[in-house]
Structure formats: C-alpha cells, structure tokens
Amino acid sequence: MTLIAVTRATLFKDLRLEWRSKDAINSMLFFALLVVVVFSFSFDPNAEESRQIAGGLVWVAFLFAAVVALNQTWARELRNQVLDAYRVSPAPANSLFIAKALGNFIFVAVLEGLMTPLFIMFYQLRSLGPSWQLIPVAGLGTWALVVNGTFFAAMSLRTRSREIMLPLLLFPISIPALLGMVNATTAILTGELSARFWIVLLACYDVVFTIACLLLFELVLQAE
C-alpha cells in the first residue's frame, strides 16, 4: 500500500464531498466577505494607509476563515464515526493527514483566489514592491495555516467544545507565521523593505511544523 495512493484517494474523496456539500467554501467565503466589507466601511483608508494595513487585514481574515474550513474537514469524519473505518484499516496515518492538509490548502487557496480581487478593489491596493513575491508568501503562508490547523483540528476532534479549542491551540502557535505573512505582504505592498527575510522565516516555519505534525499525527489519530 503506497502512501501516495491512499493520500490521493482521500484527497479526491474530500474534494468530492466538498464539491457536493460546499460546507467549507461557503462558510469561509461568507466570513471573509464580511471582514472585507465591514473593515472597508469602518476605516475607509486612502491608498497609502491601505498598503500599510492590508497585510494584516488580509491574513487575519484568511486565518479566521480557514478555521471554519478546518473544523468542517474533520467534522465530516465524525459523522457516522467514519474515522474509525480509517483507524481499523492498514492505511498509513500520515496519508490521512497529508490529504486533509492538501485539501484544506486547496480550499483556502480557492478562497484567497476569490477574495484577493475584492481586497484590491475595496482597498485600492497597488503593489510598490516586487509583486511576484506575493505568490511564495501566499503559498507558504497558506501552508503554515493549514498544516498546523489540520493537526490541531484533529487534536481537538474529541474535545467537547472543539470549535473553541481549535483557535485556542492554533492562534498562539501561528503567531510567528502570521508575523512572517503580514510583514512580508506589507513589505511587498509598500516597497520600503525587502520581504526576503520573512519569506525564509515562513519557509523554515513550514518545514519544521510539517515534519513535527507528520511525526505526531499517528498518536493523535489513534488517541481515544
């Protein structure tokens, strides 16, 4: 049994379930849209102010919206206790984790793809730095959110108030990544500083936490 085959099957299954229910995407979109509109009307910033605050605003909106998706993705496995069917099978635990993390990455990336034009429009954003660097920042930042989010969502799966538990676990540990995402985005948008340091920090964060999650996930999966 290959890790890749089970990962692929689980990922496609999750994408199919999401395509049919649209639970995660709809909740995330609605939440992110609210943030964009409410903040836009609350602050009414000019172009320069927008460049200063947009990094923080965008990533906080994506972080909160991602939490919705992260809870949904595991909630599916709790209905009818389907997770037990995986646990009794010989399939590798890490296949489930990788598939869930990739699935969440796709969901959050879709959200980002749909919301970014709205952010640009509402906040009149125009990058003064090398805008191509926003692509690695988005990729690395999104992975940082979903890899830890997927892990901690699985950890809080059997707790009574998992919707509260996930942010409590996820937000503190995401602070270094969030700093990296916000500062890198602001640096690129304002063009005042180089974003390279923050991009390297994000890459290191991703590597460390991906390895840690992969090493620990089997314990989480088999916990009662």
Next chain:
Amino acid sequence: MRPAPVKSSLTTPDLAVISVDGLAKQFGRFAALRGVSAEFAPGRLYVILGDNGAGKTTLLRCLAGLARPTRGTVAVLGQTDVHAVSAQIGYMAHPSLLYDEMSAMENLRYFAGLYDIRDDATCARVIAAVGLDATLARPVAQYSQGMRQRLSLARAILNDPQVLLLDEPFSNVDAHSAREMAGLLTRMRDSGKTILVVTHQASLLKNAADEFVWMEAGKITRRTATLQPMEAQ
C-alpha cells in the same frame, strides 16, 4: 489475582485466532471491561450476548484496535499489536462508518483503496452479496436504515478478512434481509472465517452460531453451545 477464563463449551480445542487475557478497560471511573479472559477458535461463529452496558461493544473495539486496554492483553492472529494484522480484520460498528454524501459504490471504492484493493468488481461483488444494487447512484443519506446496515456489512467484508467483528449487524434490518445477512455470515464461517457478532437478536443466529458468549458487568459469565440455557433462567 486475575480471574480464571470462562471455559468454552466447545470440546475441540484449536489454536486460538483471538486471545484475550485479563482485559480491563476503564473510562474514567467506569469499568467497561473487568478482567476478560477468553479464546476464540478459527472458523467459528460466536454470538456475544448481554444487557446494555455489559461491555460487548468495548470488547469488540479492543479487538479491533480502536480502544486501548487499560490492563491485560489482546492478541489477534498471534499479534498483540492489532494494527499489524488490521488488513485481516473486518469491523462493523453500530454507526454506519459510511459517508452519507457518497453512493454505495463510491464509499466502497474509497474504503477498498485503504486495503489496496483497486478493482471495482470486488466492491460490486460485496454490495451484491449483502443484497444491494451496486449501480444505485443515490447517496447513502437517502438509504433506509436497513440498507445502511447492509452496506456497512459490505464495507466490513470488503477486504475478505480472517476475523470479522460485528456490532449489532441486524438492528433496524427487516426480517427477510436479516435472515439473508445471517446466511452470508454462516457461509463466511464455513469458509474458515472467525466471526464475533454482538447482537440482541441472537435467535437469528440460533442455528448458525457455534457458541454463545454471555457478558455481564464487564465480564464473560458463561459460554454455551446453545441459546437455551440462559433463556431458560
């Protein structure tokens, strides 16, 4: 001191497929299993009986590797690490363990992949074996409870397991379908599988079962070859 195992009513000892020794399982202060010791021989169909809370489901979960014993050991097919032989175990729980949004075939195709089974023919065969239509495209959410139970059984036997652990397979299943399911289990037993069935409808397996295992308050209290003795009490 560990209690002596309740003796099997069967006279022909075989090398045990499942051995349980001093198995205890605590949930906080509640003891679901209190020193269960038993052996189950290959190619036999065991019916596990007892009132609610007797520890039947917990025993099956321990055997499936889903619950970690607080004390004692479980060995399945000679392995104390149940996950090492998980490819040889089929488990059917009280919930369906199925995705409601997917069809029967989609569900089984996914679970087959977890056992490295790649052909749709196997999925179609087990769906047919439980009396369902493999071409049915509607999602499992639209199935009746009985159909879900049958599909759940199909999922459990998908990997052609040596050991089959079934928790309430006949609940909410109509009488005709339940008899068909019992027939399927009998055929599987005849082909050498070891089957443990937790049920409150023991009469369905009255003729098929090799042994009835009675549980009470987290212990096996007796093992009988027929259903009669306990009923008579």
